[in-house]
Amino acid sequence: MPWTREQMAARAARELQDGFYVNLGIGIPTLVANYIPDGIEVTLQSENGMLGMGPFPYEGDEDPDLINAGKQTITQLPSSSYFNSAESFAMIRGGHIDLTFLGAMEVSQNGDIANWTIPGKMLKGMGGAMDLVAGVKRVVALMEHANKAGVSKIVKQCTLPLTGSACVDLVVTDLCVFNLDRHQGGLTLIEMAPGVTLAEIKAKTEANFTTSA
Amino acid sequence: MPWTREQMAARAARELQDGFYVNLGIGIPTLVANYIPDGIEVTLQSENGMLGMGPFPYEGDEDPDLINAGKQTITQLPSSSYFNSAESFAMIRGGHIDLTFLGAMEVSQNGDIANWTIPGKMLKGMGGAMDLVAGVKRVVALMEHANKAGVSKIVKQCTLPLTGSACVDLVVTDLCVFNLDRHQGGLTLIEMAPGVTLAEIKAKTEANFTTSA
Amino acid sequence: MATKIYPTAQAALAGVVFDGMTVMSGGFGLAGNPETLIDALKASGVRNLTVISNNCGADGFGLWALLDTGQITKMISSYVGENKLFEQLFHDGKLELELNPQGTLAERIRAGGAGIPAFYTKTGVGTVVAEGKPHETFDGELYIRESWLKADLAIVKAWKADTAGNLVYRKTARNFNPVMATAGRVTIAEVEEIVEPGELDADAIHTPGIYVNRVIRCTVNEKLIEKRTVRPRPAKETV
Amino acid sequence: MATKIYPTAQAALAGVVFDGMTVMSGGFGLAGNPETLIDALKASGVRNLTVISNNCGADGFGLWALLDTGQITKMISSYVGENKLFEQLFHDGKLELELNPQGTLAERIRAGGAGIPAFYTKTGVGTVVAEGKPHETFDGELYIRESWLKADLAIVKAWKADTAGNLVYRKTARNFNPVMATAGRVTIAEVEEIVEPGELDADAIHTPGIYVNRVIRCTVNEKLIEKRTVRPRPAKETV
Numbered sequence: 001m002p003w004t005r006e007q008m009a010a011r012a013a014r015e016l017q018d019g020f021y022v023n024l025g026i027g028i029p030t031l032v033a034n035y036i037p038d039g040i041e042v043t044l045q046s047e048n049g050m051l052g053m054g055p056f057p058y059e060g061d062e063d064p065d066l067i068n069a070g071k072q073t074i075t076q077l078p079s080s081s082y083f084n085s086a087e088s089f090a091m092i093r094g095g096h097i098d099l100t101f102l103g104a105m106e107v108s109q110n111g112d113i114a115n116w117t118i119p120g121k122m123l124k125g126m127g128g129a130m131d132l133v134a135g136v137k138r139v140v141a142l143m144e145h146a147n148k149a150g151v152s153k154i155v156k157q158c159t160l161p162l163t164g165s166a167c168v169d170l171v172v173t174d175l176c177v178f179n180l181d182r183h184q185g186g187l188t189l190i191e192m193a194p195g196v197t198l199a200e201i202k203a204k205t206e207a208n209f210t211t212s213a
Numbered sequence: 214m215p216w217t218r219e220q221m222a223a224r225a226a227r228e229l230q231d232g233f234y235v236n237l238g239i240g241i242p243t244l245v246a247n248y249i250p251d252g253i254e255v256t257l258q259s260e261n262g263m264l265g266m267g268p269f270p271y272e273g274d275e276d277p278d279l280i281n282a283g284k285q286t287i288t289q290l291p292s293s294s295y296f297n298s299a300e301s302f303a304m305i306r307g308g309h310i311d312l313t314f315l316g317a318m319e320v321s322q323n324g325d326i327a328n329w330t331i332p333g334k335m336l337k338g339m340g341g342a343m344d345l346v347a348g349v350k351r352v353v354a355l356m357e358h359a360n361k362a363g364v365s366k367i368v369k370q371c372t373l374p375l376t377g378s379a380c381v382d383l384v385v386t387d388l389c390v391f392n393l394d395r396h397q398g399g400l401t402l403i404e405m406a407p408g409v410t411l412a413e414i415k416a417k418t419e420a421n422f423t424t425s426a
Numbered sequence: 427m428a429t430k431i432y433p434t435a436q437a438a439l440a441g442v443v444f445d446g447m448t449v450m451s452g453g454f455g456l457a458g459n460p461e462t463l464i465d466a467l468k469a470s471g472v473r474n475l476t477v478i479s480n481n482c483g484a485d486g487f488g489l490w491a492l493l494d495t496g497q498i499t500k501m502i503s504s505y506v507g508e509n510k511l512f513e514q515l516f517h518d519g520k521l522e523l524e525l526n527p528q529g530t531l532a533e534r535i536r537a538g539g540a541g542i543p544a545f546y547t548k549t550g551v552g553t554v555v556a557e558g559k560p561h562e563t564f565d566g567e568l569y570i571r572e573s574w575l576k577a578d579l580a581i582v583k584a585w586k587a588d589t590a591g592n593l594v595y596r597k598t599a600r601n602f603n604p605v606m607a608t609a610g611r612v613t614i615a616e617v618e619e620i621v622e623p624g625e626l627d628a629d630a631i632h633t634p635g636i637y638v639n640r641v642i643r644c645t646v647n648e649k650l651i652e653k654r655t656v657r658p659r660p661a662k663e664t665v
Numbered sequence: 666m667a668t669k670i671y672p673t674a675q676a677a678l679a680g681v682v683f684d685g686m687t688v689m690s691g692g693f694g695l696a697g698n699p700e701t702l703i704d705a706l707k708a709s710g711v712r713n714l715t716v717i718s719n720n721c722g723a724d725g726f727g728l729w730a731l732l733d734t735g736q737i738t739k740m741i742s743s744y745v746g747e748n749k750l751f752e753q754l755f756h757d758g759k760l761e762l763e764l765n766p767q768g769t770l771a772e773r774i775r776a777g778g779a780g781i782p783a784f785y786t787k788t789g790v791g792t793v794v795a796e797g798k799p800h801e802t803f804d805g806e807l808y809i810r811e812s813w814l815k816a817d818l819a820i821v822k823a824w825k826a827d828t829a830g831n832l833v834y835r836k837t838a839r840n841f842n843p844v845m846a847t848a849g850r851v852t853i854a855e856v857e858e859i860v861e862p863g864e865l866d867a868d869a870i871h872t873p874g875i876y877v878n879r880v881i882r883c884t885v886n887e888k889l890i891e892k893r894t895v896r897p898r899p900a901k902e903t904v
Contacts, residue, residue, distance in 0.1 A: 019666050021875045041666035043829075043875070047528065048454045049601050051873045052829070058659040064457060064649035065599040071455040072655040078863030079829035081870035082597055084604040084632070085454070085480070086536040089529025093549060093780035094847060096875050112552070123516055123523075124507030126555075131529030134549040135780055165552030232427050234636045254427035256590075256636070260767065261693045262840050264634045265590070271898040277696060277888035278838040284694040285894040291624030292590035294631035295836055297843040297871070298693070298719070299775040302768025306541035306788060307608060309636050325791070336755055336762075337746035339794075344768030347788040348541055378791030533781070542772070543803035545784040564782035564812075573803075596868065629835065630869035 002145075002174040003193045010035040011191075012101055012142055012172045016042050020098040023047060023132055026070045028142040029101035043079070045097055047128040049088045052080035069128060089128070093135040100132045104141040104171075106158045109207040110185035111168045113141055114160035126163060133164030139182075145173035145204055152206035154178065154187070176201050178209060188212050215358075215387040216406045223248040224404075225314055225355055225385045229255050233311040236260060236345055239283045241355040242314035256292070258310055260341040262301045265293035282341060302341070306348040313349040315342065317356040317384075319371045322420040323398035324381045326354055327373035339376060346377030352395075358386035358417055365419035367391070367400070389414050391422060401425050430591045430641050431620060435466030438614045438640040442579055443472040450535065450577040450606040451479040451489060458599035459488045461646035462616045463581040468495055476500040478535070478575055480528060480602055482512050487650055496520070502575070504528035508652075527555060530572050532605055537574035539608025539637075544573045580610025583644070584633065587617040588626050591635030600632065607637045614640045618647070669830045669880050670859060674705030677853050677879040681818055682711040689774065689816040689845040690718040690728055697838035698727045700885035701855045702820040707731055715739040717774070717814055719767060719841055721751050726889055735759070741814070743767035747891075766794060769811050771844055776813040778847025778876075783812045819849025822883070823872065826856040827865050830874030839871065846876045853879045857886070 003011065009031035016022065016032075020042045024030055033055075036042060044053040046068040053068055054075035062073040083091075091097065106114040113133055116126040133139050146152050154171065166185070171178040177191035187209035189201065198211065216224065222244035229235065229245075233255045237243055246268075249255060257266040259281040266281055267288035275286040296304075304310065319327040326346055329339040346352050359365050367384065379398070384391040390404035400422035405414065411424065432438035449467070453459035467475075468491050475498045482501055483490030492498045493511050500522040506512050515521040526534065527549045537545055546569040550556050560571040582603040585596035593615055595603055607613045615638050671677035688706070692698035706714075707730050714737045721740055722729030731737045732750050739761035745751050754760040765773065766788045776784055785808040789795050799810040821842040823832035832854055834842055846852045854877050 045875070046598070048457075049598050051875055052867075056655045056657045059656040060659075062651055062654055062656060063597065064651050065597040067455060067457050067598055067652070069454075071652040073651055073653070074655075076597070076867055078861070079827065079831065079874065080867045081831050081873040082595075082600055082868050083870075083873060084595075084600050085528070085532035085602045086605045089532050090775070090779035090847070091873070091875060093529055093533075093547060094778045095780060096778075096847070122507070123513045125503060125505035125525045126527055127505040128528040130527035130553060130555060131549045134547075134551065135529070162553045258636070259837070261696075261837050263837050264636055265628075269894045269896045272895040273898075275890055275893055275895060276836065277890050278836040280694055280696050280837055280891070282693075284891040286890055286892070287894075289628055289836070291622070292588065292592065292635065293628045294592050294634040295629050295834075295839055296631075296634060297834075297839050298767070298771035298841045299844045302771050303536070303540035303608065304634070304636060306768055306772075306786060307539045308541060309539075309608070335746070336752045338742060338744035338764045339766050340744040341767040343766035343792060343794060344788045347786075347790065348768070375792045533779075537784070540772075542784050542786060543808055544801075545776070545781050547781060562783075569782055594868065600868075627869065629833065629839075630866065 001193065001195045006031060008142055008172050008174060011177065012140055013037060015099060015140055015170065016040050021045055021096065023097050023100040023136060025100065025102040027103040029103060030070065032101050047088050047092060049083050049085055050080060052077045089131050092131050095135055095137055097136045099138045099140065100136040101140045101142055102129065102132065104143040106153050106155050106160050107141050107143065107168055107171050108155050108158045109187045109209065111166040111180050111182040112158045113163050113168050114158045115163050117161050119161065129163050133167040138169045139167050140170045140172065141168050142172050145175040152204055154205050154207045156207050175204065214406065214408045219244060221355055221385050221387060224390065225353055226250060228312060228353055228383065229253050234258055234309065236310050236313040236349060238313065238315040240316040242316060243283065245314050260301050260305060262296050262298055263293060265290045302344050305344050308348055308350055310349045312351045312353065313345045314353045314355055315345065317354040319366050319368050319373050320354050320356065320381055320384050321368050321371045322400045322422065324379040324393050324395040325371045326376050326381050327371045328376050330374050332374065342376050346380040351382045352380050353383045353385065354381050355385050358388040365417055367418045367420045369420050388417065430638060431589055432640050432642050435462045435616065435642050436469065438642050439466050439470055442612050443470050445472055446474045447472065447578040448476040448478065450580040450610055451477060452582040452601065452603035452606050453488060454480050454601035456484060456487055456650045456652045458583045458595065458601050458603055460581040460583040460616050461488065462642065462644045463614060464489060464491055465646060468492055468497065473497050474499045478502040478577060480504050480531065482506050482509055484509060484652060502526060504531050532602060534572055534575040535605045535609045538576040539605060542574060544571050546571050575609060577610045580606040580613040582607050582613065582615050584615050584617045586619045586621055586626060587615055587641045588621050588623045590623050591638030591641060592626055592631045593633035593638060594626055594630065595632050604633050607633045612639050613637055616642050616644045618644055669877060670828055671879050671881050674701045674855065674881050675708065677881045678705050678709055681851050682706065682709050684711055685713045686711065686817040687715040687717065689819040689849055690716060691821040691840065691842035691845050692727060693719050693840035695723060695726055695889045695891045697822045697834065697840050697842055699820040699822040699855050700727065701881065701883045702853060703728060703730055704885060707734055707736065712736050713738045717741040717816060719743050719770065721745050721748055723748060723891060741765060743770050771841060773811055773814040774844045774848045777815040778844060781813060783810050785810050814848060816849045819845040819852040821846050821852065821854050823854050823856045825858045825860055825865060826854055826880045827860050827862045829862050830877030830880055831865055831870045832872035832877060833865055833869065834871050843872050846872045851878050852876055855881050855883045857883055
């Protein structure tokens with residue numbers, strides 16, 4: 001049985017290490033915050049200018065001056081700090097963030113990721129996604145394995161405009177987890193959702209991949 | 214009679230306009246602060262990270278954490294702000310300072326200035342001088358017209374290592390004031406110390422210059 | 427010294443606006459937008475604006491007002507989603523759009539204020555953003571060159587100003603405002619409170635007064651929330 | 666989470682120092698120097714250091730201590746005047762020196778922390794500083810290209826830290842410290858006071874904790890003044 005979004009988030013959360021500084025993308029990545037393992041403390045960065053992002057406020061405590069990069073109302077922690085956008089992306093670009101979880105539309109076997117636009121279909125912009133994939137030490141993509149028509153989103157080569165090239169380190173889908181060597185290229189299947197078979201993954205994956213020993 | 218250092222500073226201070234942000238170099242330029250004309254308010258920047266530099270402290274009030282770029286103890290004003298060195302030089306390099314007064318060893322007729330080193334004679338470093346001459350909107354050099362041997366320091370071409378090229382706008386010496394066109398090049402004598410003759414200035418000036426109408 | 431404090435947004439804009447100008451406008455989402463000055467720009471009737479801002483407002487809020495009047499010709503932004511009017515104008519060919527990665531946008535603005543005409547970044551390498559830009563390898567990695575951004579006018583929103591133009595911002599309403607304040611030929615700040623010099627902590631000023639030419643008090647003080655997310659308040663403890 | 670607070674400078678340096686390493690050291694003149702950590706570096710016996718610091722201390726103070734022991738091989742600075750020992754070592758060929766304009770030095774360090782391998786500046790054009798560097802014209806003006814600086818270790822001096830590593834500096838003792846904190850592979854801060862999270866104002870933190878790996882309390886607390894300049898106190902008013 002494929003993993004739910006919650007289960008994908010929980011699996012992704014196991015990538016966290018104590019003391020990590022982490023940036024969570026919008027969508028499934030946001031859920032990762034609910035599954036931080038016991039004994040692990042992480043600090044969340046929000047690229048609009050905050051380190052030490054707290055949980056959502058209690059109803060009635062919302063502060064319009066305190067939002068995350070997804071424009072959601074959030075709270076401050078005792079250890080929080082604020083900074084401007086240039087300083088925030090200096091932090092990201094400079095390689096100071098340990099890990100980012102990002103949603104994706106396509107990931108290719110050489111580590112390319114596309115997650116910001118579908119030409120002719122949506123006009124939004126890349127926001128901070130290109131900066132995150134280029135600057136963060138470790139990039140974890142969280143995505144459905146295939147689209148509703150069953151077409152693989154783990155591909156030989158991305159067809160959508162890229163967010164970044166050769167920058168993904170790990171892919172967590174609803175079916176499995178791939179390790180990705182961003183320097184050499186190459187996907188390695190390292191984990192499957194319970195009840196999911198290798199045959200099913202092979203059938204639903206366009207990209208080439210190996211399986212771990 | 215040549216101007217004294219104090220008189221040079223007073224003459225230079227007449228270049229100030231109300232509301233100017235100003236950086237004062239070390240030496241004679243420091244004296245300019247004592248001659249700010251009535252009705253003119255200026256804000257002094259210190260490139261080690263302060264805007265709104267106050268006067269020297271009263272004896273006993275010195276604070277080792279509060280110094281200017283010349284490492285002198287100073288004071289804070291109600292409008293002061295502090296910032297780091299990168300921010301301070303972003304302010305200077307970005308063209309936000311209106312005027313700087315700098316000492317000089319040589320100024321050439323095309324606006325080059327040398328004020329940081331004499332090869333083989335002193336090991337000091339340029340500090341912020343190169344940043345100031347490159348970034349400040351208007352650069353005023355304050356200097357003795359000739360050295361003790363009578364050799365002109367207003368030259369056709371600098372012989373000392375440059376601090377900046379084509380960047381000086383005005384030269385105030387103990388004998389006179391030259392306007393300098395930093396784009397076209399060319400010195401124009403616009404003022405003489407009382408009792409100083411054009412013949413004397415001509416004799417003591419290596420550079421070519423014209424006189425204002 | 428001539429005062430930096432202006433009585434109204436209209437007065438602060440006097441002599442500054444002209445058709446075809448480039449305007450930077452602070453804010454991220456609906457936080458930290460100079461709403462009062464945007465309204466005054468709208469009222470000024472200035473046209474053919476190039477606007478540099480991370481987003482372009484939302485229905486009825488922020489820069490949306492200048493889209494609605496057709497005053498904006500070109501936007502330089504990182505994200506313009508959730509804005510139907512923007513999408514429509516763009517598809518109708520009435521609006522030009524230059525998308526920048528958010529960090530590149532912020533750094534280009536900082537560079538504009540800091541006298542740095544160009545810099546290299548890894549962001550965007552291998553993407554559409556890199557097309558036509560100089561590439562160069564440093565320490566074995568490929569980078570692209572990005573250039574500075576400056577504006578004829580920067581409008582920013584701060585929390586407090588003193589009469590010397592020193593500004594402090596509040597929480598994530600800071601965002602692009604401090605960098606934009608450095609990159610405008612003229613910078614106008616609107617603030618919630620104007621205080622006397624000495625009331626702000628000199629160690630805690632975000633924008634030194636040198637960057638701020640004019641200051642007004644906000645008259646648009648409503649702060650909107652784009653995505654209200656809350657959690658249930660725990661049951662009240664008995665006293 | 667593992668604590669960032671270390672009991673001593675020696676403990677904070679454990680596992681970090683190695684011969685031939687590059688060290689950034691904050692401070693301008695005698696203000697804001699990490700004296701306790703400099704002493705500990707001296708005691709560690711580490712050799713062949715490349716030190717990036719605006720100055721190199723003064724007789725008996727600051728980095729002078731590491732010159733005196735011959736631990737520094739190369740300095741990258743903007744100003745090394747008023748330091749006879751430096752001059753002598755340099756003239757004896759025992760010390761290499763790379764002089765940078767102060768603003769270029771600060772920006773190169775910021776670039777190192779911000780992932781920007783190179784940038785263009787007008788500073789130094791036409792001078793010895795420009796020799797051998799790429800030149801390029803932007804908007805009709807000539808600029809030179811400068812490259813980033815990073816360090817194996819950055820040692821900085823702050824006023825206060827909280828246990829999350831957030832730092833605030835005091836007055837002009839801030840100087841190079843915040844930018845250096847961003848450019849060290851490991852950054853160690855010495856502070857006058859360590860407080861609990863929440864005691865520092867989140868809007869007024871100069872160095873977010875992400876940049877600070879280890880924190881110690883200063884044990885060298887004497888602050889020297891290089892040039893004591895004062896004015897006469899006005900005659901006491903009668904009460």
